[in-house]
Structures are given as C-alpha cells and as structure tokens.
Amino acid sequence: MTKLEKAMQLAQANLGRSVVRINATAQQEQFQKQKEYSIFGVKNTEDIPDSLINKLRQNEHFLFLTIDKMADLGRSVDIDLVNPLTYRCMTGSTSGGCVNILKGITDLCIGTDGGGSVLAPALSTNLYSFMGKGVGLMLKNGSLSTDGLPFAPGVGVISTRLNPIRKAIQALTGRAFTKTNESIRIMTPASGCMMLPTGEDAHTVLQPILSQLPKQFIIQEHTFADCYNRTALVEEINRLIAADVADLFLTLEGPIDVYSYDETIPKKFEGPLPETLCANASKSFVKAVNICGCSGFTIPHSRLATGFVVTCPCGWEKADMGYTLACELEKLVSLPAIFEKYFINREKYVTPNRFK
Template sequence: MKDELLEEFLRLSKSSIKAMEFKDKTVARVNKDMLIEARELLKENNKVYTLGVKNTEQIERSHIKKLTESKRYLWHTIDGMSDGGRAIDINIINPITGRNMTGSSSCSAVNVLYGINDIGIGTDGGGSVLAPALSLNLYSIMAKGLGLKGLSNRISTDGISFVPGIGVISHSLDLAEAAVVKMSGLMQDNNYEALKVAICTKENIKLPDGSDMREKLNLVYNRLIDFGVEIVEEEFPNFNSREEAINRTQELFKKYEILITYEGPVDLLGFGDSVFGGFGKLAAESQQSSGKYMAKIANMVNATAITIPSSDISSGIVVTAREGIREGIGAISLAKKLSNLYKLPDLYYRYFRDSYKRKESDIIFSVKGV
C-alpha cells in the first residue's frame, strides 16, 4: 500500500509540474493547492483523478462540484480553448501529427494526452469534444443526449443554432463513463441488447485515405454479432453538408437508436473548419477531407456519442445514440464491448500518458556530470 501511495503521489506531482510547463499554452490556470488536496484525499483512497475544465461559462460549476465532492477527483487546471470556438486551433499543434490541433476543446484533450489530467471536461457544438479526442486517439463521451448541456445557445461557424453538449475526454472509457454518471446523477449500467444498431453500406462513404468506411467497420460488426447485437446496413448521410447530414441522421434515428461510424484521420489530410473551407474550391475540398462525420453533428441532433480510438493515427469508432437516457446509457454499455478492439502502440503511452516516469537527466542535476 505504501508503494502504491508513493507512486500515485509521484504521478500527481509530476503532472503538476507538467501543468506549470504548459501554462499559457494549453493551460490557462493551475490549481496550486492540488497537491495539498491530494495529500488529504490519499489518506482515504489510494487512487485519485485529476481533472481539467475548459475555460467557458457554458459549463455549470455544479457539475464540477459533484465530481470534487465525491473525494475521488481533484480540480487541477482551467484549460484554454480555440480562438472563437473554431473547429481547428491555430495556436496549438497536435503532438502526434504535427498539424493544427482540432476543436475548441483542444487544450483539454492535449492535457489529457500528456497525463496532466486524467479527465478533461469540455463542451461540444459541432464536434469540439469528439473530434479532438479522435485526433489524439483518446476516448470521449459527449453526453448531451443524457441531459448534460451548456447554458445558452450558440451559432456555429456555418450558421447553425445549437446548445453545446458537455463531454469528457480520457485515456480510459471507464473513467469517462464514471465522470458522466457522477455529473448527470444517472445509473451506470443499462441493457444495450434491445437497441437497434445501424452502420453504413459498402461504398457509401470513402474516408480521406481512400478506404471504405464499411470495410473499416468489419471488426466492429463481427464483435457485435458475437455479442448477439443485430446490425442493419443503411445509407448514411452525405456529411459534406452538415444541414443535409443532420436531416438524414434524424430520419435514421426514427428507425434505429444507435448509429456507428469509423472516422479519421481527423484533420490530417484536410482541415474540417468552416472558416478555412469558405475560401474557394481547394479549401472546400480540403475541408471535406477532414475525416469528421457523425462527430461534427452528434451534438446538433442532441445525441450521446462515444469515441473509441483505433490503432490508426487520429482515427476511431464513433458510437452515436439518439436523445434519451435509455439510448445514451445503452450506447455507453455497447461502446465498452468495443473498447478493447484495438491496441495502441506502447510508445504512445510511454511518450505521453506515462511520461512522468521518465527522468529528464539535465546535465546540471546529473550525478555523472558532477
């Protein structure tokens, strides 16, 4: 037990140092008392979780209070957000791809990637939680369909009115689920078996790398069939027009509770940003190669959506459920059956989440250098 507590305090201490290093980059403010609070919580638990919160008035403080009052979560950072809520963040580079970071919750996602926080709480208008998570091969749950939403209407860059959904980004789907359950006050488990599921047909959607989305969903299809889930193939929307995609998705939700897509690589071969896409044919074609599909409309159809990272760069599964408690919790339960379908490289975890274990070996502090 003593070794476990020492390891946990080491992890928290190094995450605090990293947060200070990222100050004014992805971190707007650091809770300097986090380690003092951690010491108290570790007297009762051998594991606690740090959280970052996107710097927006849309997130009610009561949601964060529900987490911190459980004595398992520590507020650690206030996270930055993209300028004007844009779908790409011109100030932050994706640490994996080297391209501009995705979505207005970009900073929360990067802080989770590096292990600064175990969970990031963000808002999603047109993919601002789901897409950053996909771009960094992280799990996320956007829980608007479960009632977790912002405080006021916004207008998207392409002129669509919406209320933001609130979501959680994490290296762990279980951690993301636990945070959503705690904030929403809902029961954790629900039966997904009676829910109707649809995926796209073959040659329906071509991904930016030229592959067929339906082919990419073969592993998902086979896994769910093994679990006794009935899956129907349907013609999915033309996602190049967000308005058309919203209308078609609403039609599909009249027949099915859950839609599953394979998305990505996100913002690697093109930028899915309406500001950028408005500058002529070349920019529009690039925007259509962003690899974002249900991720960019899930909030606008009041859905619950979950991202599951795949082993391909900046890519993964999106499980989207129509609005409703039964549907949303059922979708999370179904997503958990898929959560171990892919394996990310060990180096991904060593370089990012577990980087606190590395010694910097600066020459001035090196014994060998003395």
Template sequence: MKKMSDLEKKYINALHSSSKAVVYHNHKIKDKFKKLSKSKNDNYLLGVKNTSQISKELVDKLTEDQTFLLHTIDKMARGGRAVDPELINPLTMRIMTGSSSGGCLNILEGINDLALGTDGGGSVLAPAAATSLYSLMAKGMGIQGNCSRISTDNLEFRPGIGFISHDFKICTLALKKLLSEKELALAEKSNLDELTVALPETETVILPHGEDMAALTAEIEVELSDYQVNRIKLAGSEKRKKAIEIIKKTFNEGNEIIITAEGPIDYYGYGDSVAGSFKIADFSQKKSGKYLMRAANLVNATAISIPTDRLGVALILLARPGIKSGFKVIKLAEKLAKNYKRPELFTRYFLENYRKSENNFLGADNFDQYFK
C-alpha cells in the same frame, strides 16, 4: 530521493509546461497531495475548458468528493472554432483540432487524466479522435451547457458537455458523478437485448486515406452478432446539414445506435467552417475525416469516440436522446473498445512519459526547496 506520486508528477508537468494549452494552473492543489496519498481511493486530475458554458456548480459537483481535482483551465480554440491554429497536435504534427483543443493536449502531456469540454458541432469528439483519446459527449443524457449560441455555420444550438480521457472508464466515472440517483438506477435496466444498430453501407463513404468506412466498421461486426444490424447510406455526410438529416432519419426508422468510423481527423485537410466558407477551401474541408461527429450534439445524441489502431481514426457511436439509450451506448462502447489497442509506442511516449518527471531538476523536492 523521495518517490513522487503520480499526482505530483502531473503537477510538475503543468508547472514547467510552456504550452498555451494551460490557461491557468491551480497551484493550491499541491497542498492536498500529502493527505490524499494516505487514502486508498483513486484520484484524478481534471482540466476544464475555458468557457462560460461550463458552470461552477457542475465543476463543484464533479469535484465534490475529491475523486477529481481541479488542476488546470484548458485553452479553447478562439471563438469555438473547429481548429486551433495556436496549438499543434503532437501526435499528427498538424494544427490541433478544436475547440476543446487544450484539454486533449494536457492529457497527452501528462498533466491531467480528464478534460471537461463542450461540443457544439464535434468539439469534444473530433479533438479526442485526432489525439487517439476516448470521449463521451453526454448531451443526450441531459449534460449540457448554460445557454444557446449560433455555430460557425449559422445553426442555433446548446452545447453538450463531454469528457475526454486516456481511459474510457474515467469518462464514465465522471459522468456518473453528475447524474442523480434516479438516473443512475436506469443503468441497471439498460441492457443490450433487442438492440438495433445501424452501420454504414459499403462504398457510400471512402475515408481520406482511401479506406471504405464500411470496411473499418466490419472489423467489429462479430461483436454485434446478437443485435439487429441495418445498413445506412452516408453519402454527403461530410456536410453538417446532411449529417443531421441522416441521423434523424436513421433514429426515426427504429435504430437506437449508429456506428461510424471517422478520420483521419484534420490530417489530409482541415474541417473548419470559417475557412470552408471560402470556395477554394471546400476541397480541404471534405478531406477532414469528419462526418456524423459534426452533427451529434445538434440532434441531442449521446456520442462516444473510441480510438482505433489507425492514426487519428475513431469509431463514433451515437445513441438516441435519453438516459437509457445513453447507458446502452456506453455499455456497447465498453464492449467494442476491447477490439482496439493503440500502438505500444503511443502508450509509452504519451501516457507513461510523465513518469520521467522525477528525473528533472524540478522533480523530487527541488521545487519546494527553491521555488515555493
């Protein structure tokens, strides 16, 4: 039996997927695999959110050197909604978090390595956190959508563009493909000396599963010992307008990065402005586990989610707008991510399960022989 490459296995996974998460599968990509197999360079399969906010020029730039290959168009929650009732989160068995919903599922199903999404009020950070994936929303570094729009709770904004992956290094690699040489040069100048970080004050936010947010962020405080750490009150931050107010105040006070712990995302209740507009649903909205992540794009921050060892719970890092601050939060995230390891069963079931494709009938050369 011919041994399949990882690219071929992911292609086969998309081919026989019955999930609505795949809007379109690029069959032509298979013709490139043979040539790429002779290259020593790494290649990654890319899914792009089905939205006009992501320009063709941006995708062309990202895929120009074939490090990233456009593989699928991924489902977006209808109307950019914060939940997607048409998809199920295979990790939590709840309705999938939106609106970059399809991209996350296509990573968990072994179809893609990277999802390109848009974030208006948490639509990259939240679904990534809900599925224990990494994300990098780069609005603060100038990576944004084509035009302004109105959010589900009547706030005008331009969406940020973000990256979701099973590996944070893939997110940063994709970002660097979109930045200019001048912007990339600032990475070397963006050290973490004299960094000021804001953490949640104790007992101002109790997460839906009963844990104090401050107790969770305390687990990474040893990694922050070289920096100035300030405490901020986050009471009421489940409300988007209050979250915006808190972030702006914290940045204005001289803090460059804010770190929270948020979740379990959409596990005990759904954070959805549409349903939340009804009085009885407000209680459920408060249990969604979403706090500052819902406001990161609206303050033009660069924001990152790092999965933890708790189901649907992530560290959320927000940096002030600007390229240098963006690179600083990336460097800090790389440092903090080493503190958390997702359960081995999660890795084996979701991130490695696609390798079993060669045991399926469509594996090996059967597709070429019978269905090409």
C-alpha cells in the same frame, strides 16, 4: 515523486500553452481524496457552470488541477497548439484538455461540444470520450454553428479509458451507465456512402470489427445521402431517429485533420484555395451528434487519429446501449504499444530542467 507533484511540474512547464491556469489549492485538496484519485482539467470557458464542476471537485475520487486552453473563438482547429500525435494543428475547441492528457498532466478533462468540440479532439488524439447532451449534460446558452444550424452546447468528458469517463459521468449526473443484455440495433453506413480521407470505404474498414461483436448487436446498413454535409446529415439522422429504425449509429471516422483541416471558415472564401485547405473531409457524425440532441461516445481505433463514433439518441436507455457497445469496442481494438508507453504509462517522463 508523487503523482500530483509530477502533474504540477508538467502543468507549470506548459503554462501559456495548453495550460491556462493551475489550481492554487490542489496540494491542500489532495488530502481530502481517496488514494487512487483522478486529476482533471476544465476547458477555459465561462459557459461551464461552477455548480457542475464542483460536483467533480467535491467528489473524493477527483482532483481539480488545470484550466485547459480552448481554441481561439471556439474554432474547430486550434492554430496555437500542435497535436502531439499527428504534428498538425490541434483539433478544437476542447484542444488543450486533450494535449494535457497526452502530456501526463491530467487523467481526464471536461469540455463543451457544439458541433464536435469534444468528440473530434478526442478522435484526433486517440482518446475516449462521452458527450452527454442526450442525458441532460448541456448548457443553456444557444448559438449558431458556422453553417447556420442552431444548437445548445453539450458537456463532455475525455480520458484515456472508458472507466474514468464512467465514474466522472456518475459524479456529474448522479446516475451510472448500466450495461444492457437486450438486443441492440446498430445502423452503420452502407458500402460506398462514406469514404475516409485515406480513400478507403468506411464500410470496409468497419467490417472486421463488426464481425467480432456478440450476437446481441444487430447490424443494419443504411446508405446516407451525404455523410460530410452536416445540414443534410442532421436532417437524415433526425428522420431515422423519429422512425425508430435503430437504437444506435456506429461510424468510423478519421484520420481527423491530417490530410487537410475540416473546418467551415476557409470554405466561405472565394477562389480555389479553400478547396485545397479543406479537400479531405474527416468529420462526419462527430459534427452532428450534439446538434441532433444526442449523446455520443468515441472509442479510439488502432489507426492514427481515427476512431469509432457511437451516436446515441436522447435518453439514458440509449446512452446505456451506447456504453454497452463502447465497452465491446474497447475490448476489440488495442492501441500501439508505443502509444501506451509514451502517452498512457508515461515511461519516458523527464523532469523539466527548471525544477531540478
């Protein structure tokens, strides 16, 4: 069975769930591709222009297969899909794309990010991602976040590794990431200012990784006033960028949407229940990257639904620095072997009964 045949079988089995539509001409298009092509899906939103998707579709290294489910109304929690790793509601709004990658339908997906809708779903499923607003991958239509912040969505790519993302970004922008040998100033949260939903200090969990980074990376700490208040955090990030005190910001975030759901909508209701539903904030910089006009990478940690967030101020120079750091982080953290077996190598693939 070919790669495409297996992907199409799985896509058919998931129609009406994580898959909205299947490209009817995929089998014909495969003959125009290189032998080792990547299969991709696109978020079910009209905001992504065909001209952008066609850059991938016409590239000999990529084959378009699925329109992927988006969380209803673009919400940051998708009440229709279950996260295959955490058994909780899937993080949105680029939700179906991540599920389809873990199911082995696609190798990567294209999504949009207003306040974390690419970066957060990738974190919640231990996948890699890049959101490229800071390098011009953005949509023209503006909107308001649920907490009243204006933004124009960015476009991003999610995959199982950094290399497919690098190739996709080159196809979409015409420019490839370039590793730099220059010194890179990285700002991380100081001790005590960013607590994870587990009750641990993010600073403490980050230290073993930071200590292994090459000397090229100059680590500096900053006490953020409120890492989980998006309005305050956006203002603080913008202030720090304007002061040019760092090249990149690095945080560890998660587990995403496990202990409770980090969404604004329930918080707008009265009574004690919203505090119960949303008691453990799990999204910090992921909700602010796009609104600050930055680009961002996520790199999965070996912890469940947890990963690194690399925030890159606007421009290709900073994005290249972010890619340099992301590549180092990719070397330092390995995911559990069972994750690789089930979701990357798909060793447990079983042909759906309807196709026997």
